Amino acid sequence: GENVEQHPSTLSVQEGDSAVIKCTYSDSASNYFPWYKQELGKRPQLIIDIRSNVGEKKDQRIAVTLNKTAKHFSLHITETQPEDSAVYFCAAHFTGTYKYIFGTGTRLKVLA
C-alpha cells in the first residue's frame, strides 16, 4: 500500500546551522512531493515542492532533492533561524490512487 516514512521525528539545531529531513515513499509511480510547514494550531503551509522529472529545487534557504531510484526525497534548510521552528511534513502523491500520503512529521527546534 501507499506509505511515506519520515525521519527524524525531532531535530534540534543551533541557529545558523543546516537542517535536513528525509522521507522515503513506497510507490515508484509517485510524481509529486510537497513539503509543508505547520506551526502550532495552524494550517499546514506549502514551503516547497518537487515533481518527479526534477532532481533538485531551491528557493532561497530551502531546497529539496529527489532520488527516484532510491525513492527518497529530502528537505534542506540552510542558515536556520528561530522562526524556522515548526513541524515539517513531507508528502507524496500516488498517481494510481490519487492519494496524498503524509509523513509523520519532524519537529524542528532552532536554538538561539
Added chain:
Amino acid sequence: DSGVTQTPKHLITATGQRVTLRCSPRSGDLSVYWYQQSLDQGLQFLIQYYNGEERAKGNILERFSAQQFPDLHSELNLSSLELGDSALYFCASSAQTGQGETQYFGPGTRLLVL
C-alpha cells in the same frame, strides 16, 4: 490566507452525537480533500472528492461520510462520536486531480468530544 474556508472553527459536543463540518474550496478548485490530525500526530488522509464525485478514500471510519455539492463546497459528517474523534479536521483543495497539484489547506475545525 489560502482561500479555503472552513466552518465552524471550533466544535464541542458529546459522545454519541453527530456533527457536520463544512469546507469551501478556493475559487476554481475542483478537488477537495479531508484530513484528520489528532494531538501531536500527523495528517491522516480521509477522503477526496473531485467535481462532485468521490475520487479516493483513505482511513475513513464507517461512522464518517462526506459529500461534495454542485457548488463544489464539501461537508464531512461525523456520527456516533467517540472521545478518540477529538482532533483537528482540515480541508484542502487543489485545481484538479491526477497529475499531483498543490493543495491549499483551510484553517481547520477543532473538534472536541466530551
